[in-house]
Amino acid sequence: MTGVVRRQVTDRLRRGVRAARAWGRAVRPGEPGPLPDFLVIGGQRCGTTSLYHHLAAHPRVRVASGKELQYFSVHHGRGERWYRGHFPRLAPGERTFEASPYYLFHPSVPSRVAATLPEARFVALLRDPVQRAYSHYLHTRSYGAEPLSFADALDAEDERLALATRGGPDSPAAHRALRNHSYAARGRYAEQLDLWFAAVPRERIHVARTEDLHADPAGTYGEILRFLGLPAFTPEAFTRHTRRVDHGPSQLTPALRDRLGEHFAPHNARLATLLDWPEPWPAR
Helix, strand or coil: CCHHHHHHHHHHHHHHHHHHHHHHHHHCCCCCCCCCCEEEEECCCCCHHHHHHHHHCCCCEEECCCCCCCCCCCCHHHCHHHHHCCCCCCCCCCEEEEECCHHHHCCCHHHHHHHHCCCCEEEEEECCHHHHHHHHHHHHHHCCCCCCCHHHHHHHHHHHHHHHCCCCCCCHHHHHHHHHCCCCHHHCHHHHHHHHHHHCCHHHEEEEEHHHHHHCHHHHHHHHHHHHCCCCCCCCCCCCCCCCCCCCCCCCCHHHHHHHHHHHHHHHHHHHHHHCCCCCCCCC
C-alpha cells in the first residue's frame, strides 16, 4: 500500500468512525449535544490546523469530535441532530467549536450558518494567495487527486469548476472540484467575505493574516481570544501543524508567481478596501 493510499484509507476510516458516533448520539432521546459557540471558517492552507490546536489547548475550550466536520458544506443534509452529536456536554463557562476551512469558500455556507448559529462568532485566516494556491496544489497532489502540473492545473481550473458545478455547488462532483481544484478561486478572498458579511454581522467575524500568526503567534492568538470572549492564555508552544510534504523542485516558477500576482492584484486591492487594511501582502 502506497503512502497516498494509506492516508486516504486512514482518513476515510477516521471520518467514518466519527460520523457513526455522531449518528449514535443523534438517535438517542433528548438533546445530543450543544451547537458550537464559534467556528474557524478558513481559509484552506492558511494555518487553520495550527490555530485549531492553539484554541483546543485553551482550558475553557472543549473541541468537537474532529477538526473538520463539514456540516454546513458537505454534510448539511444529515441534519442538525447529527451535527450536535459531534459536540461534548459543557460545564458552565466552557465553550466548544470546530474548524472547517471549506466554509469560507463554499457559497451556500454563510446563509446556513446564519440560520443555525445566530449568536456564534467566526474566525478567518487569510494567507498570501499566491503562496496559498501553490500549497493547495501540493496538498491535492499529495492525496493523488491532481495529475496535472501546477501550470496546467491553473489553466484547467475555470473549466473544471464550471463543469463540476453546472448542477449547483452541492453535488458530490461539485464538492470534489471546489475542494481540490480551486487554486486561484480560493485566493479571491473579497468575493468570499462579501457573502459572509451579507449573511452575518461583520462584528461577529474576525479576519487575521496567516503571516501575522506565524510572525507574532502570541499577539495574534491573544487578539482572537479577546474577540471570542475567552480569558487570556498562552499555550506551552505555538507549533505549526501541516501534513503537506514538498518533494522535488518547486513548480512555482518566477513566471507563474508573476502571473498569479497579476491575477490577484485587483482582488487584493478590493480586500484591502473591504477590511480597511494596508496592502495585504506587499510585493515580494
